[in-house]
Each structure stands twice: as structure tokens, then as C-alpha cells.
Amino acid sequence: MNIPNILTTIRFFLVPTFIYVFYTPSIENNVLIATFVFILAGITDVLDGYIARTYNMVTKWGIALDPLADKLMQLTVLICFTDKGYLPVWVILVVGVKELLMIAGALFLYYFVDRTVIPSNRYGKAATVFFYVAILVIAIDISPIINYFFVLLAVTTTVIAFINYLIGFKEINENSCENKNVDK
Incomplete structure (x- = not known):
């Protein structure tokens, strides 16, 4: 597994992290912190794409799972923000x-x-x-x-x-x- 694929895998783990932080009211500023988790996921997306193309590390695994991780995170954020009325x-x-x-x-x-x-x-x-x-x-x-x-x-x-x-x-x-x- 190369660095871009590791970054994509991290994005999958950031989805439940986002949900946990977003829905935990005991965490002060939970919505803002969850948003930073979302932004971190975006940064990993940019990095994995850049590294994969620049250093010729494109893999079939990355081609298939990178967009899935992105869509999963975006839909999760949409569902959570809609659920809470934002x-x-x-x-x-x-x-x-x-x-x-x-x-x-x-x-x-x-x-x-x-x-x-x-x-x-x-x-x-x-x-x-x-x-x-x-x-x-x-x-x-x-x-x-x-x-x-x-x-x-x-x-x-x-x-x-x-x-x-x-x-x-x-x-x-x-x-x-x-x-x-x-x-x-």
C-alpha cells in the first residue's frame, strides 16, 4: 500500500470520526471541530491525488476507492448538517x-x-x-x-x-x- 492509498484509507476513518464529533454535545464547539475533520479529509484528498500523479503512484485500488471515500464523506456531512437543520x-x-x-x-x-x-x-x-x-x-x-x-x-x-x-x-x-x- 502506497502513501496515496494510505491517505484514502485515512479518509474512510475520518467519516465515523466526523459523525462522532458532530453528534457529541459534550465536545465544546463540536460542529466546528467536526468541520475541521471534514477539511482534514479534503486536505488528504488533495494530497493523495497530487502524490499519486506526481510520483506515478496511481493504483487500481486508489482509482476505485478515492472517489468512494470522497463521496462518502461529502454525503455524510450533507446528511449530518441536514439532520441538525443547518x-x-x-x-x-x-x-x-x-x-x-x-x-x-x-x-x-x-x-x-x-x-x-x-x-x-x-x-x-x-x-x-x-x-x-x-x-x-x-x-x-x-x-x-x-x-x-x-x-x-x-x-x-x-x-x-x-x-x-x-x-x-x-x-x-x-x-x-x-x-x-x-x-x-
């Missing part, structure tokens, strides 16, 4: 539907279109950054208007990223169908 239900519906459709699309491309993977792009990365910022702003609780603005910004960039991924999915699927017809 986020409106519509946020988890929009982001949840997007994530489920992306997982379904990724599985389809991987298993039915020559093991194809749509790589992350700047829209998806921007959406992730805005999601982290929105969660931090909510945890700090500057004002309801600022909280709502950042949540709206995170959801909007998530929808834009999803549309961009749909365009990529459609292009890859069409190219695959054309290549199969040419092979016949």
Missing part, C-alpha cells in the same frame, strides 16, 4: 441525486464502455471547493444570509459540474457507439 432538505436532494446519477453513469461507462472513466475537471473541483467553503461558513455561522449565499453558490456550481459531466458522458458514449459501428 442545511435545507432541498440541498441534499439536489446533491444526492447528482451523486447517485454520477455513480450510475461512472459504473455504466466503466463496465459497458471499455473501462472508461470521466476524469474530474475544473467544474467539479470548483464545486468541491465551494462545498467545503459553504460547510465552513455554516459552522462559523457569520450570518444566515451569508450561509445561504455560500450554500446556493455550492449547489449552483455542483449543478454546473453535473451538466459538464453529462456532456462528457454523452460524448464518450457517442464515440464508443461510433467506434463499435466502425469495427463491424
